[in-house]
Amino acid sequence: MTGSQPMRTPMRRVRGLGAARSGTSHFWHQRVTSVAGIPLTIGLMLIITALLGRSHAAVVQILGSPIVAIIMLLFIINTAYHMWIGMQEIILDYVHEEKWKLLTLMANTFFVFAVSLASVYAILKLSFGV
Amino acid sequence: MQRPRPLSPHLQIYKPMLTMMMSIVHRVTGAALYFGMLLLAWWLIAAAAGPNAYANVEWFMGSLIGQLVLFGYTWALLHHMLGGIRHLIWDTIHGFEPAERELLTLATLIGSIALTLILWVVGYLVMGGPR
Numbered sequence: 001m002t003g004s005q006p007m008r009t010p011m012r013r014v015r016g017l018g019a020a021r022s023g024t025s026h027f028w029h030q031r032v033t034s035v036a037g038i039p040l041t042i043g044l045m046l047i048i049t050a051l052l053g054r055s056h057a058a059v060v061q062i063l064g065s066p067i068v069a070i071i072m073l074l075f076i077i078n079t080a081y082h083m084w085i086g087m088q089e090i091i092l093d094y095v096h097e098e099k100w101k102l103l104t105l106m107a108n109t110f111f112v113f114a115v116s117l118a119s120v121y122a123i124l125k126l127s128f129g130v
Numbered sequence: 131m132q133r134p135r136p137l138s139p140h141l142q143i144y145k146p147m148l149t150m151m152m153s154i155v156h157r158v159t160g161a162a163l164y165f166g167m168l169l170l171a172w173w174l175i176a177a178a179a180g181p182n183a184y185a186n187v188e189w190f191m192g193s194l195i196g197q198l199v200l201f202g203y204t205w206a207l208l209h210h211m212l213g214g215i216r217h218l219i220w221d222t223i224h225g226f227e228p229a230e231r232e233l234l235t236l237a238t239l240i241g242s243i244a245l246t247l248i249l250w251v252v253g254y255l256v257m258g259g260p261r
Contacts, residue, residue: 031221034214041211045204045249053257056184059177072174083164090161115167122174 026085033082040075047071064126072123080116084108152235156213159206166203204249209242 047068051059062068087108095101144150173191176183190196216234219225225234 031218034218038211038215041207045207049249049253049256052253056177056181059184063174063177076170079167083160083167086160087164090157115171119167119171119174122171122178125178126174 026088030082030085030089033078033085036074036078037082040071040078043071044075060126063123064129066127069123069127073120076116076119076123080112084112087112148239149231149235152213152238156210156217159210159213162202162206163210166206169199169203201246201250205242205246208245208249209238212238212241212245 047062051062054062063072088105091101091104091108095104141150173187176187191200216225216238219234220231225231
């Protein structure tokens with residue numbers, strides 16, 4: 001290697017748009033979902049507080065009512081994207097070996113899709129019956 | 131001969147500070163909430179599945195372990211939310227003076243603990259006391 005190698009700047013990685021190859025879009029999306037998450041989290045806590053100690057029939061009825069269901073759906077979808085970006089950031093910070101990086105990034109996507117879609121399905125089932 | 135690139139020092143070289151500890155806590159609570167979404171999913175799926183499945187969730191959430199997990203979940207959610215608000219304030223390039231950043235950081239910690247306790251007192255009042 002040449003003498004310039006030790007002082008090589010991070011420009012090479014910047015040109016490749018960073019460790020996840022997607023530039024700053026995730027940084028911005030994480031801010032957008034965090035702002036949206038504030039009222040949605042407050043909404044979630046109010047809903048759960050209102051459901052404490054209620055019978056199954058009452059919980060089903062309230063969770064299936066339009067306003068509550070819509071807040072829950074927004075919370076789940078917004079949180080899914082927020083936590084997907086957040087976990088990706090943690091993985092990129094700590095998992096450097098290429099094989100494990102790809103596997104954990106993939107597992108992150110699988111986990112987020114499975115958990116959030118299962119939650120969305122439950123809300124829709126409560127909303128539309130069957 | 132090849133010399134390694136200069137590296138910035140890592141965490142262990144710094145004296146622990148509140149802002150640094152809360153930065154770590156923000157990440158830890160985020161990771162905990164990530165897996166905590168499993169609890170929310172379980173609760174919703176059980177409600178959709180029927181009374182028997184829902185009774186199982188109620189039994190677990192009402193047990194000592196379940197209550198401890200839910201208490202931790204409440205605090206983690208509130209702390210991550212308040213920490214997020216602090217980061218949003220910092221994103222606007224405000225609150226970086228030494229006294230300001232200490233105040234903001236302390237406010238997220240005390241605020242999250244206080245709000246958690248208030249929410250749980252309200253919760254127990256709604257339910258008519260511990261069961």
